[in-house]
Amino acid sequence: MRPFAALATGLLALTAFSHAIAGTTLDRVESHKELVNVLMESYPPFSFLNEQNQLDGFDVDVAKAVAEKLGVKLRLETPSWDVIAAGHWSGRYDICICSMTPSQARAQVFDFPVTYYASPAVIVVNAKDDRIHGAKDLNGLKVGLTSASSYESYLNKNLVIEGAEQQKIDYPFEAVQAVPYDTDNVAFQDLALGAGVRLDAVLTNLVTAQPRLKQDTRFKLAGAALYEEPNAVAIEKGDPQWDAKVREVFAQLKADGTLARLSQKWIGADISK
Incomplete structure (x- = not known):
């Protein structure tokens, strides 16, 4: 052959x-x-x-x-x-x-x-940080997120949600430094160290963020939800x-x-x- x-x-x-x-x-x-x-x-x-x-x-x-x-x-x-x-x-x-x-x-x-299920994506910041009030304020900052997540695509400004292509996703920033983590836990630990120490913000799901926001006074939401996340x-x-x-x-x-x-x-x- x-x-x-x-x-x-x-x-x-x-x-x-x-x-x-x-x-x-x-x-x-x-x-x-x-x-x-x-x-x-x-x-x-x-x-x-x-x-x-x-x-x-x-x-x-x-x-x-x-x-x-x-x-x-x-x-x-x-x-x-x-x-x-x-x-x-x-x-x-x-x-x-x-x-x-x-x-x-x-x-x-x-x-x-x-x-x-569906839940919106949100920005969480250190409670003492008054610099960030929405996605437009993330420009040039370090944002923690789960590696290979939709949040990373969002910060790279190339997120297209399958089945919801008509959903308009705004990217009101020029460039953000995405900092990938294996889990949200470590990202929140780094954010808790203080604004800008290791991270300036964490990008995550509202439902995932809510227990931390209720139980830990070191965190707060920054601005409105970014996009609906199926x-x-x-x-x-x-x-x-x-x-x-x-x-x-x-x-x-x-x-x-x-x-x-x-x-x-x-x-x-x-x-x-």
Whole structure:
């Protein structure tokens, strides 16, 4: 066989194998009797380690409800966010119920069957900082955020939300120094050191910010919300059977009130509407 023909045959085999992995998620879940959900270890109140050192939170409970509807057990995996958001999971994970914003860039590697809650993006600053009153005041400053997040795309002025392309997103600044972190926790620790010591602000989700704002007088909101941020369930791209099943399960969880109940439990309001 000529080298080119051998290479072509190998590529075809690899492509077929990749499609086989991508198209059999539901079969794998049912066969293993296990749903593998990937999420962040520290993103309260959506996912975090509780006093028993167990994963807890809104996303965790939603994943449990999905596994129950499927009649399987749940396994949670917590790699870094950049690993989660990069996609190309190759069958390691089945689903991401993990507060992912469906950007156009991510839509190249993921499908987003369901948007299961929405909350605005906000700026948090040190309580003693009177310099920042909105996004226009971030110009030239250091802003902490989760690595590979939609917030990083926002500061880079190239955020396009998949399915909400008509949403106008304003960028009233020239250039901001984005400072990526593995988790919000460390970013807030640095912000607590004082205005401009390590950070000037943190860009995050309003729901995530609210517990810190209530419990810690070192932080405050700066200005109005920046943009509405839908959060979707993400799955590996190109698996219509699994996509349809995920849509079916979330329709059930919405219809029977589970999503609203869990939202009230963890957020104090129904953000699943």
